[in-house]
Each structure stands twice: as structure tokens, then as C-alpha cells.
Amino acid sequence: MDDKRAAEAKKVFGYSADQYILNVVKESCQRALALPSFTGTLQTIKSHFYDRNYDAVFQNPDHLPVYTARYAPSRALCYYHMFLQHPVLLKTLEGGPSNILCIGSGAGSELVGIAAAMVHANPIPKTKKKKTTASTTDEKKKKSSKDKKSADGIEGQEEQDDKGKEVLKDGKDTTLGLENLAMSSTTSMAEAGVEGGAGAGAEVEAGEAKTPVTKKKPKSDKHQVKLVMQDYVDWTPILEPMEQIVRTRMHLGPERLQCETEVGNVLDLSDSLLDRIAAADLITFMFVLNELFQDKKRTMLLVARVVAAMPKGAHMLVVDSAGSFSNLKVGERTYMMYMLLDHLKDLEIVYQDDATWYRCPPGLTYPLKLENMRHFVRIYRKL
Structure with missing residues (x-):
């Protein structure tokens, strides 16, 4: 034994x-x-x-x-x-x-x-503790990635704003500068995961909530x-x-x-x-x-x-x-x-x-x- x-x-x-x-x-x-x-x-x-x-x-x-x-x-x-x-x-x-x-x-x-x-x-079967669906480390990585993307989007938007101002200041193709600004801003928002004013984190979390989570059942003594x-x-x-x-x-x-x-x-x-x-x-x-x-x-x-x-x-x-x-x-x-x-x-x-x-x-x-x-x-x- x-x-x-x-x-x-x-x-x-x-x-x-x-x-x-x-x-x-x-x-x-x-x-x-x-x-x-x-x-x-x-x-x-x-x-x-x-x-x-x-x-x-x-x-x-x-x-x-x-x-x-x-x-x-x-x-x-x-x-x-x-x-x-x-x-x-x-x-x-x-x-x-x-x-x-x-x-x-x-x-x-x-x-x-x-x-x-x-x-x-x-022996008496032990009831296993339920495991969390995502580890703390993974959550931190996701949060860091979201923050980085948001920051990149803001920086990109600021750069395009500066370019637009320069175009307006120089008096060269004002319409083109505004279109570039709009396109750049849309691209930056998309990269950051922002749509219709919603934050990137809100969109990702909503996606996670919809994803079915498979939980392991505790093994039983059959x-x-x-x-x-x-x-x-x-x-x-x-x-x-x-x-x-x-x-x-x-x-x-x-x-x-x-x-x-x-x-x-x-x-x-x-x-x-x-x-x-x-x-x-x-x-x-x-x-x-x-x-x-x-x-x-x-x-x-x-x-x-x-x-x-x-x-x-x-x-x-x-x-x-x-x-x-x-x-x-x-x-x-x-x-x-x-x-x-x-x-x-x-x-x-x-x-x-x-x-x-x-x-x-x-x-x-x-x-x-x-x-x-x-x-x-x-x-x-x-x-």
C-alpha cells in the first residue's frame, strides 16, 4: 500500500x-x-x-x-x-x-x-479548486498592450495634427491636409481599438465576455x-x-x-x-x-x-x-x-x-x- x-x-x-x-x-x-x-x-x-x-x-x-x-x-x-x-x-x-x-x-x-x-x-476523491479563466500575468499583459496601443494612437494623431497645421500655415493644399488628418485619425483609432467613442478595453472585454469558457469538471471516483x-x-x-x-x-x-x-x-x-x-x-x-x-x-x-x-x-x-x-x-x-x-x-x-x-x-x-x-x-x- x-x-x-x-x-x-x-x-x-x-x-x-x-x-x-x-x-x-x-x-x-x-x-x-x-x-x-x-x-x-x-x-x-x-x-x-x-x-x-x-x-x-x-x-x-x-x-x-x-x-x-x-x-x-x-x-x-x-x-x-x-x-x-x-x-x-x-x-x-x-x-x-x-x-x-x-x-x-x-x-x-x-x-x-x-x-x-x-x-x-x-481514497476519498478530493474536490479540486476551480481555476481562473485567465492568469493575473495574462491580464497585465493585455492591459499593457491596450495602454500601449492607445498611446500610439494618440501620438499618431498628434503628429497628424502637427502636419495639418503645417499645411494650413504654409497655405498648401488645405483640403488634402484635412483629409490626411481624418484618415490618419481613423487609422489610429482603429489601431487603438476605438470605435464610436468606446475605449479599446471596453471592446476587448465585451469580446471576452461573449467567448464561452470551458471549465474542467472535477474528476469523480466512478x-x-x-x-x-x-x-x-x-x-x-x-x-x-x-x-x-x-x-x-x-x-x-x-x-x-x-x-x-x-x-x-x-x-x-x-x-x-x-x-x-x-x-x-x-x-x-x-x-x-x-x-x-x-x-x-x-x-x-x-x-x-x-x-x-x-x-x-x-x-x-x-x-x-x-x-x-x-x-x-x-x-x-x-x-x-x-x-x-x-x-x-x-x-x-x-x-x-x-x-x-x-x-x-x-x-x-x-x-x-x-x-x-x-x-x-x-x-x-x-x-
């Missing part, structure tokens, strides 16, 4: 981008954090996770704001740094319009993390990222206020970031979702595939159809737990989830890490404890 981008990002984030991101999440979740039932609801959610009863977690609307307040902060930070770390991901946020489809992203972690990365990829957040329950009450806060705090207008939602069970793979996949430059599965693999047959069919529908050159980002939650039992053997994905023939591995940590920097403040995350990362490209 170059110094200019870093400087522009600092104008938005201040001394700490990580703390700024946490403040955005906190502002979005302040009502949930103030709920008297928050602690009890969170314990219920954790119990359902332990039992891998994901429907019980997400199909209760009362759980959703509590889930976001608890799990969105650390993940948003992780995704933010992930996009900055990998050029292939950052490239989707710059250089031209792009579509990003995030599967299972209702809680808003992708929205906050990717939007924060956009601040680096697309780049747009369309972020589609898909989930199988309706997270609109969470995402809409969060989106407004993100736009305000990170200076991302609709001309730069377009947000849409898609509600439905991804395992059903509707025609609408297939169309979005076919138009996507990047598809993300972040901390969602291990939930989907509770139904191994349908999830493998889903992955195969997603890969088939992806346009050539598009990328897929898969992030999930590096622990036993990502284990898949096939027959008598147990595999990590990414091992099955790695063998899909139409995907090329661009980046892989079987186990890495995202550790929250010290000194950050948030109403709840921030969790470090051990996860695997895969970035694939469609061949």
Missing part, C-alpha cells in the same frame, strides 16, 4: 483503524448491548453452537442482534486485514466495477470489514463495488442501520458502495442466486461452510454447482475454523473441509494456509471480550 493511500485512510480512521472499526460495530449494536437479556441470550446461542443446532441459533429473531454484537467485531477486523494482506482480494475493490457475493453474511462482519478495506483501495450479502434468514433489521453507519463513518456513498441482500437457503441454489454467482468477481464463504456441511451431500452438490456457474477468472474465498469444527467424515476417514475443495478440478489454488491466527491488537476497547481466531484460508480462481 502506497503512502498516499495510507495517508487518505488515516484521515478517515485516525490513529487506529482497528479501534475505529470496533467503534462502528459498537455504534451499530448499541441497542443490543443494552438489552437486560443480553447475557442470557448469548449463553443460549453458545449452547446451540456446541450442539451444532444452527437453526436454533438463527431462526430466532431475538438471537440475531446479540449474535452480531458478540461475533461481528473480531471477524470484521480479521476480514479487514485479510483483504489488505492479499492483493488478489484488494484488487476486487479497485480498478473497475466489481461484484462481491458473500454467502452467510447476514451478521454484518463482511459489510464492515470489506467497507473498511475499501477506504484503502479507494468505481463501484456491489456487495451482495446472502443469508437464509432476514437480517435486514441488523444490516440496514449498520450500512448507514458504515457509509457515514467511512465516507462511502452509494456511487462507491452498493449493498444488496439475498434471502434464502443457499443449499436450494435458486435461479436468482445462480445469476448472482455468474456475475460475481469474488464469492466468499467465511465461517459458514462447516455449518452447511451438516448436510454433506447437498453441500458438495452446492459447491460443484457454484464452481460451474462462476465465470472464468473469478475468485472464491473460503475461511473457516482450523479446528475440529471443520472436520468431515467420509466413510471411515476424516478430512479437513479444505481437502475436498482443493481437489475440485476447475479451481486453481491462489493462496492457502491450513492454520493461521488472527490476534486482536492489544489496547483495543469493546464492551465484550474480543476473541482471537484460528482459521484456515483458501483463495481459489476459476479456470
Whole structure:
């Protein structure tokens, strides 16, 4: 990342981008954090996770704001740094319009993390000051030229007056002398730009006023990222206020970031979702595939159809737990989830890490404890 981008990002984030991101999440979740039932609801959610009863977690609307307040902060930070770390991901946020489809992203972690990365990829456009149509130097030159021409005209007229007087004095061809005086005076006035008693400056200025002036329009950032957040329950009450806060705090207008939602069970793979996949430059599965693999047959069919529908050159980002939650039992053997994905023939591995940590920097403040995350990362490209 170059110094200019870093400087522009600092104008938005201040001394700490990580703390700024946490403040955005906190502002979005302040009502949930103030709920008297928050602690009890969170314990219920954790119990359902332990039992891998994901429907019980997400199909209760009362759980959703509590889930976001608890799990969105650390993940948003992780995704933010992930996009900055990998050029292939950052490239989707710059250089031209792009579509990003995030599967299972209702809680808003992708929205906050990717939007924060956009601040680096697309600095805030500066409004250029309007340039004057003529410089002070040019105006001075014009004025000097006008004065000189006027002076020359007066001197020429005085010379002709003297000649006329001499002709009259000598008594030689008085009529010719007067005609010469008239012709000389007219010529001098024309050279000085005087017509009908108007000054040279008035004529030139009138001409300038009639000349159309072309003003350069300030360059605008025409780049747009369309972020589609898909989930199988309706997270609109969470995402809409969060989106407004993100736009305000990170200076991302609709001309730069377009947000849409898609509600439905991804395992059903509707025609609408297939169309979005076919138009996507990047598809993300972040901390969602291990939930989907509770139904191994349908999830493998889903992955195969997603890969088939992806346009050539598009990328897929898969992030999930590096622990036993990502284990898949096939027959008598147990595999990590990414091992099955790695063998899909139409995907090329661009980046892989079987186990890495995202550790929250010290000194950050948030109403709840921030969790470090051990996860695997895969970035694939469609061949």
C-alpha cells in the first residue's frame, strides 16, 4: 500500500483503524448491548453452537442482534486485514466495477470489514479548486498592450495634427491636409481599438465576455463495488442501520458502495442466486461452510454447482475454523473441509494456509471480550 493511500485512510480512521472499526460495530449494536437479556441470550446461542443446532441459533429473531454484537467485531477486523494482506482480494475493490457475493453474511462482519478495506483501495476523491479563466500575468499583459496601443494612437494623431497645421500655415493644399488628418485619425483609432467613442478595453472585454469558457469538471471516483450479502434468514433489521453507519463513518456513498441482500437457503441454489454467482468477481464463504456441511451431500452438490456457474477468472474465498469444527467424515476417514475443495478440478489454488491466527491488537476497547481466531484460508480462481 502506497503512502498516499495510507495517508487518505488515516484521515478517515485516525490513529487506529482497528479501534475505529470496533467503534462502528459498537455504534451499530448499541441497542443490543443494552438489552437486560443480553447475557442470557448469548449463553443460549453458545449452547446451540456446541450442539451444532444452527437453526436454533438463527431462526430466532431475538438471537440475531446479540449474535452480531458478540461475533461481528473480531471477524470484521480479521476480514479487514485479510483483504489488505492479499492483493488478489484488494484488487476486487479497485480498478473497475466489481461484484462481491458473500454467502452467510447476514451478521454484518463482511459489510464492515470489506467497507473498511475499501477506504484503502479507494481514497476519498478530493474536490479540486476551480481555476481562473485567465492568469493575473495574462491580464497585465493585455492591459499593457491596450495602454500601449492607445498611446500610439494618440501620438499618431498628434503628429497628424502637427502636419495639418503645417499645411494650413504654409497655405498648401488645405483640403488634402484635412483629409490626411481624418484618415490618419481613423487609422489610429482603429489601431487603438476605438470605435464610436468606446475605449479599446471596453471592446476587448465585451469580446471576452461573449467567448464561452470551458471549465474542467472535477474528476469523480466512478468505481463501484456491489456487495451482495446472502443469508437464509432476514437480517435486514441488523444490516440496514449498520450500512448507514458504515457509509457515514467511512465516507462511502452509494456511487462507491452498493449493498444488496439475498434471502434464502443457499443449499436450494435458486435461479436468482445462480445469476448472482455468474456475475460475481469474488464469492466468499467465511465461517459458514462447516455449518452447511451438516448436510454433506447437498453441500458438495452446492459447491460443484457454484464452481460451474462462476465465470472464468473469478475468485472464491473460503475461511473457516482450523479446528475440529471443520472436520468431515467420509466413510471411515476424516478430512479437513479444505481437502475436498482443493481437489475440485476447475479451481486453481491462489493462496492457502491450513492454520493461521488472527490476534486482536492489544489496547483495543469493546464492551465484550474480543476473541482471537484460528482459521484456515483458501483463495481459489476459476479456470
